[in-house]
Amino acid sequence: MIKETAQPQAASEEPRIGVYICRCGGNISDVVDVEAVATAMQGVAGVVAAKVNTFMCSDPGQALIAEDIRNERLNRVVVASCSPFLHELTFRTAVNRGGLNPYLYEHVNIREQGSWAHHSDPAGATSKALRMISAAVGKLRHAEPLDRIRLSNNRQALVLGGGIAGLKAAAELAGKGIPVILVESSSSLGGRVASLNEVYPTETDASDLVKKLAAQVMNHPLVRVYSQARLAALSGFLGNFDITIAVEPKAEAGPAPGVPLPKPAKAEEVRAAVGAVIIATGFDPYAPRDGEFGHGGPQVTTLPEFIRELRGRRNGELQWNGRPVRSVGFLHCVGSRQIEGVHAPQADGKVNDYCSRTCCTAILQQALDVKRRFPQVNVYDFHQDIRTYGRGHEDYYRNASTAGVVFLRYHGDEPPAVGPGTNGASLTVRVKDWLTFGEEVDVPLDLLVLGVGMMPRNIRDLIELMKLPVGADRFLQEVHPKLRPVEVSVNGVLLAGTAQGPMNIEETLAAASAAASKASILLGRESVELDPFVAEVDADQCIGCERCFPECAYTGALVAEAATVNGQAVKKARVNPGLCVGCGACVAVCPTRAIDLKGWTLSQFDAMVDGLVAGVPGVELKGREHARQTH
Amino acid sequence: MASRANPDLAKDLARFGASGVLTCFNCGNCTAVCPLSEGDSVFPRKLVRYVQLGLKERLVQMSEPWLCYYCGECSATCPREAGPGETMAALRRYAIASADPSGLAGLMYRRPLAAVFLTLLVAVVLGLFLTTVHPRHEFSDWLFRWIPYEVIHTVGMVISGVLGLFLLAGVANVLRRYTAGSGGLGGLLRSPGAMLVAAQKTLGEMATMRRHAHCGDTEAEAARPWYLAPRWVHASIMWGFLGLFGATLLDFLFIYFLSWTAFPPARVLGTVSGLVMLYGVSVSLYQRGQGKANHLKQSVLADWWLLGFLFVLADTGFWLELAVTFRWQGTVNDAVLLIHTVMAMELVLLVTLTKLAHALYRPLALWLHFFRQAATASGLNVAQAQPADA
Structure with a gap:
């Protein structure tokens, strides 16, 4: 990684630029005349060395740069090779090793944007390479050495939500010695899991799980838990969040499931400073509309309600609303994998087209449980697919099947219809069953259990407050599902559990652990380091016109400071480097060119345009493009 | 109209021998390996599925159980050990029961004890009836003091009529x-x-059981000599049975109506048929x-x-043949x-109740199967359409 260089770089120093052109083992040199480019660049003012190498990224290639920095006293370096995604960091580091500031380096892509793109026009590709390198040289002439931004770090974390994800994250952070503020909106810990019975695939008691996690958190001196509380305000950035927690005691209907918390004495607002925030606000079970698959009728229920009702009931006769149940059906994908035009949209006009992932195994677990506890009850399972994807989950399917659960398969665009029962049954499910070759089958039932999926919770206030990115499925969205799975685009904010999307308990706990370790990495440093490419305001040039403020999309990135210009009170802009992302929106509207982006200054852009237009003075540009222009 | 699921059918069929049906997960391997499933007559998967859901109306309209010769290849291949072959066998029993x-x-299939009781009861009734045809024994004289011969005779006739x-x-x-599914x-x-x-x-097909040659086309089957293969074992039982049936009829014709003491061609036919059947039955009993x-x-x-029944009939038949030839006398x-x-009569009288009923229903099903094939080939639209709703 890039470390700050010890040598001070005099910006006023006369530029001594080294240009290195990579053949990429023929990938570039088969099309671009690299030797000619090097020769042409040698004649450009300020270019001290222009060399060609077969693989610049190889150890000898990198050593060549470091050697020239020493021997030729280079103070700027250009490498023309592949995409910067591949090797920009490689060469910045190489330049740094040679003793230069790493930001006095420019990377030119003459492979993806040159030889590969213009394979049939070598002369044109050569001219283009010349123009691009010339632009980079021009940009470097105006380059200043830059330092990475360092910010102080409040080594304390905020965890939003006291379900298993929040509990796990808090416990792990505290275990690492990091103080945690845990904010829970209800009056107990444990969240949704607290309402479950035995959980798959281990068949452990959910309340044991919750009790264990809650004990780890509540007994830890580094964790402060606020119950019946919410995050009321948040400002700042990674390492420097200022938060306000509003504690709002309210009467609750009955004892909530889970581990009860002491009731707060009074309403109050608590202010604190934290370095990272973990969002573990969880999900809501899908609430079927009235009449959706018979919901609202006495013999139709949802899976969470069914689990709650069966808690503690052992053997004997299965009854529902006082009626003996001889046949029970479980319907998969209620509120999940919805299809536009088939299912009624949700309140926001969208359908839930995602799979909720947990319901298949949860349903099979319940179906098997019914079959074991009440062997005389007939159990039917209506599914689109069986997605028992986790370790040990498939056993539930196999065991349910061998225990005599009858499976029927419907297609998503022809969901089963629930109608009144006949011959003493409470209701009838009519399904076009594709395991029976698409024939319509009426299944008489005494109870239908709707396998409701997961819905994103209504956390609009939090999303607005923290500028959180939301995916098409309306769950919170990570930066990259594989490379940065628990981070969001707001630095210092992490996701744990089902706020991000449907997960089962194992996955939720893994995500919570990941978020906690990511947070402990961020909070483990004395200070926070950021790339230097942020805006900078020249206070002398700023006239206080305030045009930049409405352009800034990042709250707090541009700070207004009172000043006097020509005897008038105005607000001048100042950049908070911790919040600025370097988008350049403010630069574009500034009438006096008072704002510049470090590493991408306006004078650098001017020089780049000159380089692109002119190429290399005295060198004729060839290729189809130029031929067309001439004739 | 949708058909109605009935969970009780699978439970009922378990008593007919289809015990693993519910563990089937509908992969279709059984149908894929079945050498006889073809065209419009696809089995066993379809029937297994109907059993799972309990679509009784569909099942009783299907002649497919009779198109299966039960090689057991499907059961050996079944990844869930759901016994599709046994289900087909159970469905044949169920078909016999439903037609009765x-x-x-x-009752006989569901309760083996009832089967034993009924068999004995019929045997006793028949025995009493027969001992009265030529009452020579003191036992029967003693009996007919209490139950008049005419009553028993009439009852016997009525029973035969009812059966x-x-x-x-x-x-x-x-x-x-x-x-029902093809226009009645x-x-x-x-x-x-x-x-x-x-x-x-x-x-x-009945004469040669040509379709049976496709069954059990496995290495284990190929290693077995032809005379022990199911097709020929079954053929020897069937031809032996038919030959004995014919010999008995000829005997009856010549001895009772023409008063010949013994008709040589019938004797020869009976002896050869008896030997053939005894071979088939013995091998079958041993293999089973x-x-x-x-x-x-x-x-x-x-x-x-x-x-x-067939084994005892064949053995006693040979005994009687020897007895006639060497003029044995006596109570034994x-x-x-x-x-x-008694056993011969019982076998015939109970034909619609026992496994022997397959001799009636399998040819019928085969005939309908071939009829549909022929009709489809000639462009008539009588191929299995949607089964009518019962």
Whole structure:
């Protein structure tokens, strides 16, 4: 990684630029005349060395740069090779090793944007390479050495939500010695899991799980838990969040499931400073509309309600609303994998087209449980697919099947219809069953259990407050599902559990652990380091016109400071480097060119345009493009 | 109209020998490996699925159980060990029971004790009846002081009549059900040509069991000598049985109506047929006792019942033949004669209730199968359409 260089770089120093052109083992040199480019660049003012190498990224290639920095006293370096995604960091580091500031380096892509793109026009590709390198040289002439931004770090974390994800994250952070503020909106810990019975695939008691996690958190001196509380305000950035927690005691209907918390004495607002925030606000079970698959009728229920009702009931006769149940059906994908035009949209006009992932195994677990506890009850399972994807989950399917659960398969665009029962049954499910070759089958039932999926919770206030990115499925969205799975685009904010999307308990706990370790990495440093490419305001040039403020999309990135210009009170802009992302929106509207982006200054852009237009003075540009222009 | 799921059917069929049906996960391997499933007659998966859901109306209209010769390849291949082959066998028993209007067949399959009781009861009634035809023994003289001979005779005749009616009703039931999906019996009459072609094919198939040659096309089967293969073992039982049936009829014709003492061609036919059948039955009993072959891993009382009857009939038949040849006299011979006659009569009388009913229903199903093939080939739209709703 890039470390700050010890040598001070005099910006006023006369530029001594080294240009290195990579053949990429023929990938570039088969099309671009690299030797000619090097020769042409040698004649450009300020270019001290222009060399060609077969693989610049190889150890000898990198050593060549470091050697020239020493021997030729280079103070700027250009490498023309592949995409910067591949090797920009490689060469910045190489330049740094040679003793230069790493930001006095420019990377030119003459492979993806040159030889590969213009394979049939070598002369044109050569001219283009010349123009691009010339632009980079021009940009470097105006380059200043830059330092990475360092910010102080409040080594304390905020965890939003006291379900298993929040509990796990808090416990792990505290275990690492990091103080945690845990904010829970209800009056107990444990969240949704607290309402479950035995959980798959281990068949452990959910309340044991919750009790264990809650004990780890509540007994830890580094964790402060606020119950019946919410995050009321948040400002700042990674390492420097200022938060306000509003504690709002309210009467609750009955004892909530889970581990009860002491009731707060009074309403109050608590202010604190934290370095990272973990969002573990969880999900809501899908609430079927009235009449959706018979919901609202006495013999139709949802899976969470069914689990709650069966808690503690052992053997004997299965009854529902006082009626003996001889046949029970479980319907998969209620509120999940919805299809536009088939299912009624949700309140926001969208359908839930995602799979909720947990319901298949949860349903099979319940179906098997019914079959074991009440062997005389007939159990039917209506599914689109069986997605028992986790370790040990498939056993539930196999065991349910061998225990005599009858499976029927419907297609998503022809969901089963629930109608009144006949011959003493409470209701009838009519399904076009594709395991029976698409024939319509009426299944008489005494109870239908709707396998409701997961819905994103209504956390609009939090999303607005923290500028959180939301995916098409309306769950919170990570930066990259594989490379940065628990981070969001707001630095210092992490996701744990089902706020991000449907997960089962194992996955939720893994995500919570990941978020906690990511947070402990961020909070483990004395200070926070950021790339230097942020805006900078020249206070002398700023006239206080305030045009930049409405352009800034990042709250707090541009700070207004009172000043006097020509005897008038105005607000001048100042950049908070911790919040600025370097988008350049403010630069574009500034009438006096008072704002510049470090590493991408306006004078650098001017020089780049000159380089692109002119190429290399005295060198004729060839290729189809130029031929067309001439004739 | 949708068909209605009925969870009780699978439970009921378990008593007929289909125990693993619910563990099936509908992969279709059984149908894929079945050498006889083809075209419009796809099995066993389809039937297994109907059993799972309990679509009884569909099942009783399907002649497919009779198109299966039960090689057991499907059961050996089944990844869930759901026993599709055993389900097909159970469905044949269920078909026999469903076609029987008395309900006795169902009772016999569901409750083996009832089967034993009924067999003994009929044997006793028949025995008493027969001992009164030529009352020579003191026992019968003593008896007829209490029960007049005429009463027993009449009762016997009535029972025979009722069982005859059952036979007719069974055949009619089967025909009606199996044609329900293709325009009923009327649909058959509309294409007499196809009926004839089908009849010819059915006779050919019954004579040779050519389709059976496709069954059990495995290495284990190939290693077995042809004379122990299921096709020829079954053929020897069937031809032996038919030959003995014919010999008995000839005997009856010549001895009772023409008063010949013995008709040599009938004697020769009977002896050869008896030997052939005894061979088939003995091999079959032995193989079933071993229970090694795929199709013999599960045997129910009905299987033993039929083989047992045929075995005893063949043995007693030879005894009687020797007795006639060497002019043996005495009570033992009378007893053997009584047993032989009682069992032969019982076998015929109970034909709609026992496994022997397959000799009626399988040809019927084959005939309908060939009829549909012929009719489809000639462009008539009587191929299995959607089964009608019962």
